[in-house]
Amino acid sequence: MASVSVRYFVDDVDAAIEFYTTHFGFTVAFHPSAGFAIVTRDxxxxxxxxxxxxxxxxxxxxxxxxxxxxxxxxxxxxxxxLDAVVGGLREAGVRFRNDIVTGRGGRQILVEDPAGNPLELFEPHAE
Structure with a gap:
């Protein structure tokens, strides 16, 4: 499989595009109407x-x-x-659901997009 597609529902497509392209390096691949877009990252x-x-x-x-x-x-x-990424996002006013937590595989935190959809930022333990 060349790519994986995930669908997120939002209240404002333009706000979501701005969020994902500005903070997480996504690029707009397709934006045919105000109610739909595809952004890509890898x-x-x-x-x-x-x-x-x-x-x-x-x-x-x-x-x-x-x-x-x-x-x-x-x-x-x-x-x-993770600490550097979270610091930059906090300075930019991005919302978080929690603080950084450590688990078996690494450290993580949950970010919310403008519509409240979560993204998990994950830093694996060093090998």
Whole structure:
């Protein structure tokens, strides 16, 4: 597989594009309308959908539930110096869900995009 696609629902596609391109090195690959865009970073394609758009992804389910931003599923971006990245993001006013925590494989923190979707920044333990 050449790339992996992940879909995130947002309230404002332009705000999401600004967030991902400014802070995390994504580039805009496709932005055909105000309600949809694709941004990429390496082999990751992030499909950004506005929650109230006309496309199929934002349509209600048969039981009435509708897609919404937030939740706990997330993409993980590996970084080599978590403290430096977090410091820069804090200076830029980016929101976090928690402080840095250490686990078996390394250290991590959860960042929120403008719609409340989480990104995990992960620094693996040195080998």
């Amino acid at each position: 082999a990751l394609r992030l499909l950004i959908n506005q929650t109230d758009g006309p496309g199929g992804a934002s349509q209600a389910m048969p039981d009435g539930r509708v897609p919404e931003p937030g939740g706990w599923n997330r993409i993980q971006l590996e970084v080599s110096d």
